[in-house]
Amino acid sequence: MASSTTLKLKQQRSRERREQILAAATKLFGEKGIDRTSLTDIAATAKVPLSSIYDYFADKRALVLEVPEENFAALYQRTEPLLSKGSDPVEQLKITFLTNFEYISENPSWGRVFFLEIWPSVIAAEPQIKKAVDKYAMRYVQLIKQAIRAGSYRKNLDPYTAMSLMMGGMCHVTAVWLLYGRRYDLVKKGKAVFTTLDSGFSNN
Amino acid sequence: MASSTTLKLKQQRSRERREQILAAATKLFGEKGIDRTSLTDIAATAKVPLSSIYDYFADKRALVLEVPEENFAALYQRTEPLLSKGSDPVEQLKITFLTNFEYISENPSWGRVFFLEIWPSVIAAEPQIKKAVDKYAMRYVQLIKQAIRAGSYRKNLDPYTAMSLMMGGMCHVTAVWLLYGRRYDLVKKGKAVFTTLDSGFSNN
Amino acid sequence: MASSTTLKLKQQRSRERREQILAAATKLFGEKGIDRTSLTDIAATAKVPLSSIYDYFADKRALVLEVPEENFAALYQRTEPLLSKGSDPVEQLKITFLTNFEYISENPSWGRVFFLEIWPSVIAAEPQIKKAVDKYAMRYVQLIKQAIRAGSYRKNLDPYTAMSLMMGGMCHVTAVWLLYGRRYDLVKKGKAVFTTLDSGFSNN
Amino acid sequence: MASSTTLKLKQQRSRERREQILAAATKLFGEKGIDRTSLTDIAATAKVPLSSIYDYFADKRALVLEVPEENFAALYQRTEPLLSKGSDPVEQLKITFLTNFEYISENPSWGRVFFLEIWPSVIAAEPQIKKAVDKYAMRYVQLIKQAIRAGSYRKNLDPYTAMSLMMGGMCHVTAVWLLYGRRYDLVKKGKAVFTTLDSGFSNN
DNA sequence: TATGAATGAGAATTCATTCAT
DNA sequence: CATGAATGAATTCTCATTCAT
Structure with a gap:
C-alpha cells in the first residue's frame, strides 16, 4: 500500500x-x-x-521530436468526441479544421512551434514528424474524398490540392496571427478561410 | 585611367x-x-x-537577411515584364502567382530557404524580412481588391483571407514538393491551386 | 534459526x-x-x-583495484596444487609460467584487462596493484635464484632481468594474441617462450 | 620577399x-x-x-594518434645512420634494440606514453597505431631471420617468438624503470636483456 | 538494506568574430 | 584590401556519486 x-x-x-x-x-x-x-x-x-x-x-533531438507528438495527441483527443455524431463529411471537415484553430488559439506556444518551426521546415523531413503530419493530412484527404462521393464537393476537385489549401491556409493565417501579435480572433478567421474554401470546393 | x-x-x-x-x-x-x-x-x-x-x-545575421532581399528582387524582375500588358486583375494575379511557382521550380534552393527556413518561422519577425514579405503580399491584396471592384470576384470576399489562401497554398504545395523529393511538376500543381481558389473567389 | x-x-x-x-x-x-x-x-x-x-x-577506483586482486587469488589457487609435488625449481618455474597462460587462455577477459589496461599502465603505480604484481614477480625471482643456486641456471644470470623477460614475454605474446583475434593456441606459444628463455638462462 | x-x-x-x-x-x-x-x-x-x-x-583521437607517429619518426631518424655500416644482422639487431632504449632514456615522457598507455592497450588496436608498431616489430623479425640464415641464431628459433621476447622484455624493463622512479641506467639494463636473449637465440 | 531518481562538475567540440600582417 | 590564424563563449552530452524513501 x-x-x-x-x-x-x-x-x-x-x-x-x-x-x-x-x-x-x-x-x-x-x-x-x-x-x-x-x-x-x-x-x-x-x-x-x-x-x-x-x-x-535521450538527447535534444528526441526532445524536439516529442513536442509535436504530445500536442497532436491532445488535438486528437479534443477533436474525436466532436466528430462522433455528425456524419456529413463536410461538417466533419469543418469541425476538424476549426478545432485545430481553437487548439492553437488556446495554445499559442504550440502554434508558434508547429507553424513557425516545425512545419514547414527541414525538420519536417524527420520520419517521426513526417508520419504524424501525414496522418493528420490524410484525415482531410479522406473527408474531402467522402464529400466528393457524397456529391457535396465537385467531382473534378483534386483532394490533395484541396487539403494543401486547407493546411496552407491554416498555416499562413496562424503565422500572420502570431507574427502580428495575435490582434484578432483566430477562430473567426479560420471560419472565414473554411467558408471561402468550401465555396470553391462545392458543386455550386 | x-x-x-x-x-x-x-x-x-x-x-x-x-x-x-x-x-x-x-x-x-x-x-x-x-x-x-x-x-x-x-x-x-x-x-x-x-x-x-x-x-x-556585417555579420551572419546581415547575410541571412540579404538572402530573401536578393531573391525577391530577382522574382520581381521576372514578374514585371509579364504584367505590363495584361490589364485584367485576375489575369495579373494569375501571372504573379504562377511566376513565383516558376521561379521556385527553377531555384529550388531558394524555395527551400524561403519556405522551409524563413517563412513562416521566427526569423520572419525580423523587420527586414517582414517588410519584404508584406510588400509582396500586398501586391496580391491590391490585385484581389481590383478584381472585386471589377466584379470578377465576390463582393463579400475578404481580400486578406484570399491572399492568405494563395500564399498558404503556395507554401504548402512547395513544402510538400520539396519534402517529397520534387516528384511532380510544381508549376502544374500551382495552376491547379490557382484554378481551385479562383473558382472559390469568383462570382459564379 | x-x-x-x-x-x-x-x-x-x-x-x-x-x-x-x-x-x-x-x-x-x-x-x-x-x-x-x-x-x-x-x-x-x-x-x-x-x-x-x-x-x-567504496567507489569506482576501489572496484578497479579489486579486479586484479580477485584474479590473482584465482590464479594462485590454481597454481598452488600443481607446485606442491615438484621440487625442481626450473620445473616449478615452468608450471607457474604456463599455468598463467592457461588461466588467461580460459579467461581472456581478464587477460585483456590485465595486459591491455592494468599492466603496464599508469594505474600500475597504484600501491595496491603494484604490491600484487610485485608479489607475483617475486615468486619468479625466487625460483630463478633457486635454479641458479641449484646449478640449473647460469651463475651470472641476473634474476631480475630474467624475470623481466618472462613477464615481458608473457605480456607481449598475450597482447598480440588478443589484438589479433586469438587465432592460435596461447599455451603452446607460452611453451615456446619458456623453452627459448630457459635455453638462454641455462648452463648449456 | x-x-x-x-x-x-x-x-x-x-x-x-x-x-x-x-x-x-x-x-x-x-x-x-x-x-x-x-x-x-x-x-x-x-x-x-x-x-x-x-x-x-581534428579531434582528441587524432592528437592521440599523432603522438606515436612523431616519436617513431624520431626514433627511426636516430637508428638509421647507425645501421648503415654494420652488415652483421645480430649487430644490427643489437643497435636497433639499444637505440630504442637510449631514445626512451632521453625521452622518458614518450616512454611513459608508449609503454604505459599505448602498447599494449586497447588503443593499440587502432589501425594507425597497429601499423606503426607492426612495422617496427617486423624490422626485428627480418633481422632475426637474417641471423638465422647467417647461422648466428639457431635454425629452430621462431623469429616471432624471439621478437616477442625482445619487445616484451623492453616493455617490462622500461615499465619497471618508470614505475620505480628511474633509479638505474636503462641502457645498461637493455644491454643485459640483449645479452641474455642473444645467448638463448644463439647456436651456442 | 536496497534503489530509483537526481545532479554537479566536467568533457569534447563548434563557431562567429577579430586582428595582425 | 585581403586573409590566415587565433580564440572566447557556448553547447551538447556524460558520469561518478549522493540521497530520500
Whole structure:
C-alpha cells in the first residue's frame, strides 16, 4: 500500500517534470526557434537541472521530436468526441479544421512551434514528424474524398490540392496571427478561410 | 585611367564574390537550415576566404537577411515584364502567382530557404524580412481588391483571407514538393491551386 | 534459526552480487578500457541496480583495484596444487609460467584487462596493484635464484632481468594474441617462450 | 620577399605551437593516462587556448594518434645512420634494440606514453597505431631471420617468438624503470636483456 | 538494506568574430 | 584590401556519486 502510494507519487513527480520540460521547450522553441534554444535555456525555464533533462529524453533531438507528438495527441483527443455524431463529411471537415484553430488559439506556444518551426521546415523531413503530419493530412484527404462521393464537393476537385489549401491556409493565417501579435480572433478567421474554401470546393 | 580600370575590375570582382557568397548561403541554408550552416561552410562553398565574408556583410545575421532581399528582387524582375500588358486583375494575379511557382521550380534552393527556413518561422519577425514579405503580399491584396471592384470576384470576399489562401497554398504545395523529393511538376500543381481558389473567389 | 538461515541466504546473495559486479567489470574493462566503462554499464551488465555497486565498493577506483586482486587469488589457487609435488625449481618455474597462460587462455577477459589496461599502465603505480604484481614477480625471482643456486641456471644470470623477460614475454605474446583475434593456441606459444628463455638462462 | 619571410615566420610559429601541443600531450598522457587527460589540461600545459588545439588536430583521437607517429619518426631518424655500416644482422639487431632504449632514456615522457598507455592497450588496436608498431616489430623479425640464415641464431628459433621476447622484455624493463622512479641506467639494463636473449637465440 | 531518481562538475567540440600582417 | 590564424563563449552530452524513501 505504502510503497504503491510512494511509487505513484514518484511517477507523478516524474510526469510533472517531464511535462515541465516539454512545456518549457515548446515555449522557447516558439519564441526563439529550435536551434537557437539551448538545453541550458530549457532547463532554466523548466526549473530543472540541465542534466535531468537527460533522465527524460535521450538527447535534444528526441526532445524536439516529442513536442509535436504530445500536442497532436491532445488535438486528437479534443477533436474525436466532436466528430462522433455528425456524419456529413463536410461538417466533419469543418469541425476538424476549426478545432485545430481553437487548439492553437488556446495554445499559442504550440502554434508558434508547429507553424513557425516545425512545419514547414527541414525538420519536417524527420520520419517521426513526417508520419504524424501525414496522418493528420490524410484525415482531410479522406473527408474531402467522402464529400466528393457524397456529391457535396465537385467531382473534378483534386483532394490533395484541396487539403494543401486547407493546411496552407491554416498555416499562413496562424503565422500572420502570431507574427502580428495575435490582434484578432483566430477562430473567426479560420471560419472565414473554411467558408471561402468550401465555396470553391462545392458543386455550386 | 589605368586605376579606373583597375577599380572597375575590382568592383566587378567584388560583385561576383558577393553573389558567390549569397548563392552559397542560399544553397546551404536550404540544405541544412540556417543555424546549422556555419560561415566556414559558406566560405568553403563560395570558394572565398572565411574572413572575406565580413568585407561584404556585417555579420551572419546581415547575410541571412540579404538572402530573401536578393531573391525577391530577382522574382520581381521576372514578374514585371509579364504584367505590363495584361490589364485584367485576375489575369495579373494569375501571372504573379504562377511566376513565383516558376521561379521556385527553377531555384529550388531558394524555395527551400524561403519556405522551409524563413517563412513562416521566427526569423520572419525580423523587420527586414517582414517588410519584404508584406510588400509582396500586398501586391496580391491590391490585385484581389481590383478584381472585386471589377466584379470578377465576390463582393463579400475578404481580400486578406484570399491572399492568405494563395500564399498558404503556395507554401504548402512547395513544402510538400520539396519534402517529397520534387516528384511532380510544381508549376502544374500551382495552376491547379490557382484554378481551385479562383473558382472559390469568383462570382459564379 | 530462521533468521540465521535468512542471514546466510542474504550473505550468499551478497557474495554472488559482488562477484557478478566484478565479472561484469572485468568483461567491460577488457572490451572498452577502464575509463570508457561507466558504472552504469557495469550495473547493467551485472544486472544489479547502479547504486548497489556502492554497497560493495567504496567507489569506482576501489572496484578497479579489486579486479586484479580477485584474479590473482584465482590464479594462485590454481597454481598452488600443481607446485606442491615438484621440487625442481626450473620445473616449478615452468608450471607457474604456463599455468598463467592457461588461466588467461580460459579467461581472456581478464587477460585483456590485465595486459591491455592494468599492466603496464599508469594505474600500475597504484600501491595496491603494484604490491600484487610485485608479489607475483617475486615468486619468479625466487625460483630463478633457486635454479641458479641449484646449478640449473647460469651463475651470472641476473634474476631480475630474467624475470623481466618472462613477464615481458608473457605480456607481449598475450597482447598480440588478443589484438589479433586469438587465432592460435596461447599455451603452446607460452611453451615456446619458456623453452627459448630457459635455453638462454641455462648452463648449456 | 617580405611576404615570404612573414609566411615562414607564421609557419614557424605554427610548427612550434603544434609541437608544444604534442609535447604537452605526451607529457600528460604518460603521467595521467590518455583518458584521464583532458584537452583542457593539454591546452593549459601547452599554454595555448583550448580551441586552438583544433587548429592543429581534428579531434582528441587524432592528437592521440599523432603522438606515436612523431616519436617513431624520431626514433627511426636516430637508428638509421647507425645501421648503415654494420652488415652483421645480430649487430644490427643489437643497435636497433639499444637505440630504442637510449631514445626512451632521453625521452622518458614518450616512454611513459608508449609503454604505459599505448602498447599494449586497447588503443593499440587502432589501425594507425597497429601499423606503426607492426612495422617496427617486423624490422626485428627480418633481422632475426637474417641471423638465422647467417647461422648466428639457431635454425629452430621462431623469429616471432624471439621478437616477442625482445619487445616484451623492453616493455617490462622500461615499465619497471618508470614505475620505480628511474633509479638505474636503462641502457645498461637493455644491454643485459640483449645479452641474455642473444645467448638463448644463439647456436651456442 | 536496497534503489530509483537526481545532479554537479566536467568533457569534447563548434563557431562567429577579430586582428595582425 | 585581403586573409590566415587565433580564440572566447557556448553547447551538447556524460558520469561518478549522493540521497530520500
